[in-house]
Every structure is written in C-alpha cells, then in structure tokens.
Amino acid sequence: MRMSQAKTTVKQPKMKMVTIYVMGKKYEVPEGLTILKALEYVGYRLIRGVGCRAGFCGACATVYRFKDDYKLYTGLACQTTVKDGMYLVMIPFVPAKKPVYDIEKLKPDASTVISIFPELTRCVACNTCTKSCPQEIQVMDAVQEILRGNLEKAAHMVFDCIACGICSMRCPAEIVHYHVFQLVRRLYGKYIAKKSKHLEDKLKALEEGAFKEELDKLVTAGPSVWKRLYESREIEK
Amino acid sequence: MKKMRKIMYYPGCTIKTYGQRYEKTAIAVAKALGFELIELPRWNCCGVVYGLSEDSVFHHIAPTRNLIRAQEFSRELGTNDLTTLCSMCYHVLKRVNDYLRSNPEALEKLNKFMDDEEDYEGGINVVHYLTILRDDIGFDKISEKVRRRLNGAKVACYYGCMLVKPRETGIDDPEDPLIMDELMESLGAEAIDYPFKTECCGAYHIVSDKEIVKKRAVKIIKAALDRGAEIIATTCPLCHYNLEKGMEMAGKELRRKVLLVYFTELLAFALGLDDSLEKNVLKELKRLIGGEK
Amino acid sequence: MEVEMPNELAEKIFMISGQNVYACYQCGKCSAGCPFTDYMDLLPNVVIHKIQLRDERVLEAKTPWICAACFTCSTRCPRNLDISKIMEALRQITLRKGIDRIKLKKLEKIEELPTIALVAASRKLTG
Numbered sequence: 001m002r003m004s005q006a007k008t009t010v011k012q013p014k015m016k017m018v019t020i021y022v023m024g025k026k027y028e029v030p031e032g033l034t035i036l037k038a039l040e041y042v043g044y045r046l047i048r049g050v051g052c053r054a055g056f057c058g059a060c061a062t063v064y065r066f067k068d069d070y071k072l073y074t075g076l077a078c079q080t081t082v083k084d085g086m087y088l089v090m091i092p093f094v095p096a097k098k099p100v101y102d103i104e105k106l107k108p109d110a111s112t113v114i115s116i117f118p119e120l121t122r123c124v125a126c127n128t129c130t131k132s133c134p135q136e137i138q139v140m141d142a143v144q145e146i147l148r149g150n151l152e153k154a155a156h157m158v159f160d161c162i163a164c165g166i167c168s169m170r171c172p173a174e175i176v177h178y179h180v181f182q183l184v185r186r187l188y189g190k191y192i193a194k195k196s197k198h199l200e201d202k203l204k205a206l207e208e209g210a211f212k213e214e215l216d217k218l219v220t221a222g223p224s225v226w227k228r229l230y231e232s233r234e235i236e237k
Numbered sequence: 238m239k240k241m242r243k244i245m246y247y248p249g250c251t252i253k254t255y256g257q258r259y260e261k262t263a264i265a266v267a268k269a270l271g272f273e274l275i276e277l278p279r280w281n282c283c284g285v286v287y288g289l290s291e292d293s294v295f296h297h298i299a300p301t302r303n304l305i306r307a308q309e310f311s312r313e314l315g316t317n318d319l320t321t322l323c324s325m326c327y328h329v330l331k332r333v334n335d336y337l338r339s340n341p342e343a344l345e346k347l348n349k350f351m352d353d354e355e356d357y358e359g360g361i362n363v364v365h366y367l368t369i370l371r372d373d374i375g376f377d378k379i380s381e382k383v384r385r386r387l388n389g390a391k392v393a394c395y396y397g398c399m400l401v402k403p404r405e406t407g408i409d410d411p412e413d414p415l416i417m418d419e420l421m422e423s424l425g426a427e428a429i430d431y432p433f434k435t436e437c438c439g440a441y442h443i444v445s446d447k448e449i450v451k452k453r454a455v456k457i458i459k460a461a462l463d464r465g466a467e468i469i470a471t472t473c474p475l476c477h478y479n480l481e482k483g484m485e486m487a488g489k490e491l492r493r494k495v496l497l498v499y500f501t502e503l504l505a506f507a508l509g510l511d512d513s514l515e516k517n518v519l520k521e522l523k524r525l526i527g528g529e530k
Numbered sequence: 531m532e533v534e535m536p537n538e539l540a541e542k543i544f545m546i547s548g549q550n551v552y553a554c555y556q557c558g559k560c561s562a563g564c565p566f567t568d569y570m571d572l573l574p575n576v577v578i579h580k581i582q583l584r585d586e587r588v589l590e591a592k593t594p595w596i597c598a599a600c601f602t603c604s605t606r607c608p609r610n611l612d613i614s615k616i617m618e619a620l621r622q623i624t625l626r627k628g629i630d631r632i633k634l635k636k637l638e639k640i641e642e643l644p645t646i647a648l649v650a651a652s653r654k655l656t657g
Contacts, residue, residue, distance in 0.1 A: 109254075110250075110254055111254075123281075123282065123299075124284065124295060124296060124298050124299050125281040125282065125284075125298055125299035125302050126295075126298050126350075127302075127351070127353055130353070131353060140281065141279070141281075144250075144280075144281045144282060147250050147282055148250045148253040148254060148282075149253060149254050172295075
C-alpha cells in the first residue's frame with residue numbers, strides 16, 4: 001500500500017507564543033488566549049474555578065504578578081487574556097460561610113447590617129477592595145454608604161457584583177463584601193424598592209382562578225398542540 | 238444680597254444616623270448666621286480614634302483620604318477650610334492633618350500607598366464649628382440675632398476629651414475650656430461651672446463594659462445636677478449617647494433627669510429656628526426655658 | 531532617633547509608641563487624673579514602672595484595655611511623656627499577634643449601638 005504523498009501543505013502562520021507561569025510552573029501558550037483557555041491548552045482539566053466562561057458567575061477568580069512589578073493584579077480567568085511573563089494562580093474558592101438570618105424579621109437600616117456583619121466597622125478605607133474588583137465596582141464607597149445607612153444607594157452601586165471573592169481575600173479588615181452586599185440588595189428589594197402593584201394584582205387574580213380554564217385547556221392539549229403553539233410564538237428573531 | 242460664606246463640611250457616619258438632629262440644627266444655625274456648610278460630595282468613615290502607633294500609618298489612611306477629598310473639593314468651592322461637628326471626627330482629622338504637615342516621611346508613605354488618589358499636599362485647614370462661631374462670626378453678633386433669650390437657664394457644657402485634648406489639637410484649654418460656656422452666656426443662659434466638664438464619658442466602653450459608662454455618666458451628671466444644671470450641652474454623638482444611656486441605666490441613682498441636647502439645638506432654639514428642632518426637643522426646651530420668641 | 535533601651539520590653543514600647551519610659555520619674559500625676567483607675571488593676575504609673583523593670587506580666591494587665599485614650603494623662607505629664615501612646619503600644623503588642631480583646635460577633639444588643647462606638651471599639655480592641 002502506498003502512502004499518499006500529498007504535496008499540498010497549507011502554510012500555517014507561526015503562532016506568537018507567550019510565557020506564563022501557573023503556580024510556578026513555566027508554560028508557552030498562544031498569545032490572545034484567555035487565562036482559562038490557556039490553562040486548558042497546557043493540559044489542565046478544570047472542575048472547580050470554572051463556570052459560565054462569560055464573566056458572569058464569578059467562579060474563575062485569578063491573581064497574578066509580573067516580573068519587576070510589585071503590584072498584585074486580579075481578574076477573571078475567562079475574561080483576562082494572557083500576557084508575557086504572567087505569574088498566576090487561580091482562587092477557586094473563597095471561604096466565607098453566609099450567616100443565617102430571617103429577612104422577614106430585619107429592618108432596612110445600617111444597624112441591622114452592622115449587627116449581622118460587625119466587621120464592617122473595621123474598614124480602614126484602604127480601597128484595596130475597589131482596586132481588586134473585576135467588575136469595576138466602587139467597593140469601598142459601597143461599604144461606606146452602608147455604614148451610614150444609605151442602603152438604597154449601596155444596593156444600586158453593587159448590582160454588578162458576581163461574588164468572585166477577590167476583594168474579601170485581600171481585605172485587611174476581613175470583611176466578606178459579597179455576603180454583605182447580598183443582604184443589602186435583599187433588604188432593598190424587600191423593604192425599600194417600590195412594590196410592583198400590577199404584579200401583585202396579577203398574582204392575586206391567578207390565585208383566585210382567573211386563568212384556570214385557559215391553563216387547564218393548555219395542560220391537557222397534548223404534544224402536537226404544544227409544538228404548534230411553541231413554534232408560532234411571538235419572538236424577536 | 239450678601240453672598241454666604243461657604244465652608245466644606247465633613248459629617249461623619251454617626252451624624253447621618255444617630256446624630257441627625259445635631260446636623261439639622263447646625264446647618265440651620267449656620268444659614269441664619271451667614272455661612273453655608275457644604276457637605277463633601279464623597280467621604281468615608283474617619284476611623285473615630287486617632288492611630289496612636291508611631292510605627293504605623295495604617296490607621297491614618299481613612300482620615301487622610303478625607304483630607305484628599307477636601308483638597309479636591311476645595312478647588313471647586315474656593316476655600317481650604319473643612320469643618321465638622323463631631324468631636325471625635327474633629328480630633329482625628331485635625332490631628333492627622335497636623336501630623337502629616339510635620340512628618341513628610343509619613344505623608345510620602347501614605348501618598349505612595351494611596352496611588353489611586355491625588356497626593357495630599359497638606360493645605361486643608363480643619364476647624365471645628367465652635368471655632369467658626371467664636372472667631373469668624375463672633376459671639377456678640379450671635380447674641381444680637383437671638384430671638385429667644387435663654388432666660389438664665391442653667392446649662393452645664395460637657396466638652397468631653399476629644400475637643401480639647403491634647404493641647405496641640407484642642408480648640409480651647411484642656412483643663413478649663415470656656416468656649417461653649419461663653420457661647421451659652423451670649424444666648425442668655427447661665428453656664429454652670431462643674432468639675433467634670435472634660436472628663437471622659439467612657440467612650441468605646443459602651444460596647445463591651447457598659448457598667449463603666451454608667452458610673453462615669455453618674456459622676457458627671459451628678460456633679461452638674463448638684464450645681465443646679467437643668468440642661469447638659471454636648472458636642473459629640475458618642476458623649477451624648479453615653480450620657481443618655483448612662484442616665485437610663487442609672488435610674489434612681491440620679492435624683493432627677495437632666496435634658497441632654499447638642500449645643501446647636503440650644504443655638505437653634507435661641508435663634509428661633511423651630512423648624513430645625515425635633516418636636517420633643519422643642520417641647521422640652523419650651524417647658525424648661527419658656528416659649529416666647 | 532536612636533535610643534538604646536536597657537530592656538527588650540522598653541525597646542518594643544519605644545518602637546511602637548516613640549516614648550521613652552525611662553523619662554518617667556513616678557510623680558503619679560497621670561494616675562491621679564485618670565478617670566478610669568477604679569476599674570484598673572494596675573495604676574498607669576505602676577504600668578510604666580513595670581516596663582522600666584522589664585516585668586512582662588504587665589502585658590497581661592487589664593489596665594491598657596480599660597484605658598479609654600482620653601489623653602488626660604498625656605496632657606498633664608510634667609515630662610511630656612505621652613502615656614496614652616504607651617498604653618496603645620501595650621495593646622498593639624497583643625493585637626498584632628492576632629489576639630482580639632473583644633469578639634465582635636458576640637456583642638449583645640449591637641443593633642442599639644451608634645456606629646461611632648462600634649468603630650472606636652473595633653479600632654482599639656481588635657487587631
């Protein structure tokens with residue numbers, strides 16, 4: 001059997017490689033990859049510290065440095081591209097057990113939040129949290145707004161928080177910002193934000209059986225009807 | 238129309254929560270006397286206590302950041318003066334400012350650490366509200382504007398520690414300050430002299446050792462009561478809280494209760510700025526002093 | 531300023547507070563004016579004496595934790611010694627080891643306390 005000797009070889013452009021160090025071990029990876037892709041390129045199989053891969057879930061917190069630069073940089077592995085000389089490690093988990101509280105029994109004020117998270121009073125305004133945030137949230141300012149009772153303002157400031165935990169790892173006062181912020185958003189949503197009257201009315205109508213007939217008809221209609229209804233639904237294409 | 242003098246104002250966390258009545262009356266009084274307190278657009282907790290470790294600037298970060306905020310705002314407002322009401326905020330901001338002005342090494346270290354801010358250059362003047370009243374407005378002028386003389390009401394001025402100690406930071410003599418007393422006299426009150434007007438209320442012991450605060454409050458209030466005081470005027474929300482809580486805990490140990498107010502509330506009452514006073518405070522003051530303007 | 535201290539404890543106190551305990555001549559004015567001596571185990575001037583004598587048991591005394599940093603002693607000391615800074619140094623020696631004086635999470639009725647009190651306590655009694 002003769003092996004075909006194909007003469008047509010497609011010339012690959014030479015890939016530019018950069019050097020990165022993962023937990024101290026040196027690797028060459030193609031330029032332009034995200035840290036996450038680079039880790040998988042060199043053979044890591046990630047089962048923790050990876051999630052949506054789209055900058056939304058906060059699972060892939062990473063810290064890194066460069067030679068001759070004392071600064072500690074932080075970012076999400078799925079959103080940060082590799083740079084030559086990157087010396088990195090992933091932080092797949094930030095330890096912080098969420099305190100248990102009954103949202104029904106809480107008041108939407110500073111004292112409430114401080115009584116659940118008294119370490120908030122240890123904040124020295126060092127701003128390390130803000131510098132670490134991959135979502136560009138003004139973390140220190142949000143903590144300060146909470147200390148003086150402006151929960152509504154704080155809740156809006158921290159809307160983009162994805163609970164990656166980098167701020168909490170670096171905070172010298174040992175505040176766990178994302179747990180505090182979750183409480184503040186919940187308090188805002190429950191007690192301060194305007195109630196949605198039309199939603200309440202609709203729920204009441206549902207409970208009183210306003211749509212019972214229609215729903216019963218739909219439930220018993222069968223797969224061919226459901227398929228037809230689904231395919232002809234109103235949707236932006 | 239005469240333009241109102243604008244001064245940068247640092248409120249502090251507690252003024253915005255427990256001490257709202259202090260701020261409301263202070264702003265109203267300032268307006269009536271011809272100056273405007275303009276709150277810094279962005280500020281953080283001052284840290285409350287001055288960092289006493291010489292080998293560390295860690296606790297100076299928070300107050301220095303506020304001085305930088307004032308520096309930024311000073312360019313917009315055209316003044317370098319920063320005022321505050323709370324004695325503890327005043328103490329920390331003034332003391333850190335003085336320290337940085339005389340310690341270029343510490344200033345450089347802090348500026349380097351806070352690489353996310355502009356460098357602090359030491360140009361802000363921290364001045365307490367009482368000093369503005371005495372030096373810029375003048376107690377005589379205030380006396381002329383009084384619409385409700387305080388009828389010789391017996392007021393014991395409680396200065397506490399942070400406003401007058403240490404000597405370099407204080408706004409008046411640490412052993413026998415008279416600035417608030419003189420202000421009260423200019424309003425027509427009788428300032429009671431008593432031995433403990435600068436003795437500590439117990440400060441942060443209210444958090445973990447309430448008994449100490451109770452004993453301190455009893456000592457201070459009893460000394461004032463024994464000399465006929467009907468009202469105690471305070472300048473610090475912590476002193477205010479401690480005396481209030483101490484009075485509550487003391488119960489029958491004190492033969493009668495005394496009305497605790499912030500000095501700005503007495504000023505507001507004397508100047509007839511009833512809208513800025515809390516209803517029950519106004520009621521009590523009218524009852525003790527008389528209501529006619 | 532280079533100052534040679536006869537003992538390690540005094541040296542440590544000097545490094546943190548900038549105060550030379552050997553300037554103290556035990557006049558007792560600090561203890562006389564201190565509002566909190568009733569609740570202390572050692573008087574302020576005794577604390578300074580113990581540092582002079584390198585008695586490390588002073589680190590276990592209640593006194594530095596009862597001190598409220600009211601600055602009465604510092605204002606009155608005839609030798610211009612800042613005793614409140616010495617008390618802070620004693621507190622810092624313990625706090626910097628990671629040993630807090632109060633447990634923030636175990637405070638009673640914390641929601642009733644104004645922010646100023648909690649922040650002050652955090653600064654002074656936690657590391």
